[in-house]
Amino acid sequence: MAPPLYSAQLHPGRGLGFFALGTSLHDTLTRIKSEPVKFPKIDLKYDVKQPLAVPTIVELPANGIRFRFDGPEQRLRLIEIIDFTKNHVYVKQGGDKERDLVRPEVANEITGPSFKHIYQRFLGPTYAGEYIKQSGVYILSYPGVAFTFPMKESDYSPNKDIISLIPANEAATSMAIFSGESWAHACKTLWTEVLPSIKTHPPLAKTKDASADEVSLVKIHGGGKLQLFRKWTKNSFWIFLGETTPQQIVHELGPPDSIYYKNDQRMIIHRNRATSNNLDLPKGGDFKQDDLTDTDLSSHPASDDSSREEAIEDDDFTTSTEERFLNYFHQGFDILISTRTDPSETPPSQIGDKIVPGPTVRSGSSSRLVATKIVLHGNVPGSYPFNRHRRCRWEIAYLSPSADKGSMATSETPFSEVEESLREEWKSVYASESEAKQKQRGMVLNRGWGDSPGSSIELLGGWEDTSAGGHHRGGRKKYDGTEDSTTTLYGFPGLVFEVLKNGFVSAVTVF
Structure with missing residues (x-):
């Protein structure tokens, strides 16, 4: 039996639900293990020879989510949605109105959110993204969050605008949550940037947590x-x-x-x-x-x-x-x-x-x-x-x-x-x-x-x-x-x- 769909609010540049960028590997695993019904399987990946230099990866296969932690501090640096059908992500607009990343009426028909839905209904217009030739993908970037779209090299041209490059119904294959103005900018400091206190993360800021700073x-x-x-x-x-x-x-x-x-x-x-x-x-x-x-x-x-x-x-x-x-x-x-x-x-x-x-x-x-x-x-x-x-x-x-x-x-x-x-x-x-x-x-x-x-x-x-x-x-x-x-x-x-x-x-x- 499939686990209940993990539902979480997207906080661009800060986190996903109660998973906040900057949280320690220990605290993240502790939270995940405390809810085995919601998170039934955990995959841990690390470099045996250089465990403190190479990022540690925690993947939740049943939930379509992947976390990346830097080696020295073991801080959560990157949250990725790698399967949109196994979770429910939303943002809140004015008046606490929720907007879903994947529209409920078509959630069973597509593998990810369409470019048109992201652009028009979810996050709005954005600047031109970045084409990664080696991977054959186009990165559509917003402050603190980015989406990956497949794209052939023959279809890409730096002279085309973003609307011309990506078909309206093209589905994103993954989403990344990070700290930075854009993905291109964040990549330079992704593993070394001093992240803000997790106590300022919206879901945590509402709790009465009087614990001492780490x-x-x-x-x-x-x-x-x-x-x-x-x-x-x-x-x-x-x-x-x-x-x-x-x-x-x-x-x-x-x-x-x-x-x-x-x-x-x-x-x-x-x-x-x-x-x-x-x-x-x-x-x-x-x-x-x-x-x-x-x-x-x-x-x-x-x-x-x-x-x-x-x-x-x-x-x-x-x-x-x-x-x-x-x-x-x-x-x-x-x-x-x-x-x-x-x-x-x-x-x-x-x-x-x-x-x-x-x-x-x-x-x-x-x-x-x-x-x-x-x-x-x-x-x-x-x-x-x-x-x-x-x-x-x-x-x-x-x-x-x-x-x-x-x-x-x-x-x-x-x-x-x-x-x-x-x-x-x-x-x-x-x-x-x-x-x-x-x-x-x-x-x-x-x-x-x-x-x-x-x-x-x-x-x-x-x-x-x-x-x-x-x-x-x-x-x-x-x-x-x-x-x-x-x-x-x-x-x-x-x-x-x-x-x-x-x-x-x-x-x-x-x-």
């Missing part, structure tokens, strides 16, 4: 100091590991999406096994067993008694003495709240640097719970925990830009380059080069083997299906061979990286 970038300054920049603003705030309280975090970010308490019974197996595992881990403050463990533990969903609703309604969750992770799925990170521990050492290049501030208010008693770790998630397509969190972009601010590559170590940098810069930064803290290599070597783990008795279920994780953005659905996440479940962990002072087979960072823990 964090667009986290700068890691070393020594447990992180600077978080907000999307669409110039504002930032600091988290000082070992000092920042949960009350301060909630004040800046709002309530977490869920809370994961570290006394969960699933922790016991690993705690009992920790002393018997001969992992030969480096000693010292730069790479500890708990740091390894927490790279995965923080991404586990909240247990049934720690849902987002309880997190919001329970006024005492920031004053409880129980250790827990504050899961911010829609921000792209998790924060461990525990008893105060000293943060990692200051990077050698930052010693004596007074530019990076320290905490202005100390948290008082040493037994009081504070932020001690933060896990930044990459949401790399193809990775095992894909779509648990929104992609969080980061930058290691204390590393100098590479002389030959001219860029800092960022969330988009291949780990081999990040590793090289970190080894150079921290080489002075090791007694010898052999000691540095010993402490910086990688550990391989596989998330897809499940919670068998021979594995550390805390380390591997993946019990519940949280691919819809962290909302518990009551079913196990099954490894079907499509995810990259084998990763490698690398440790440096204050940092643990989880690296995929293609060399990109899936997550980084800062402590």
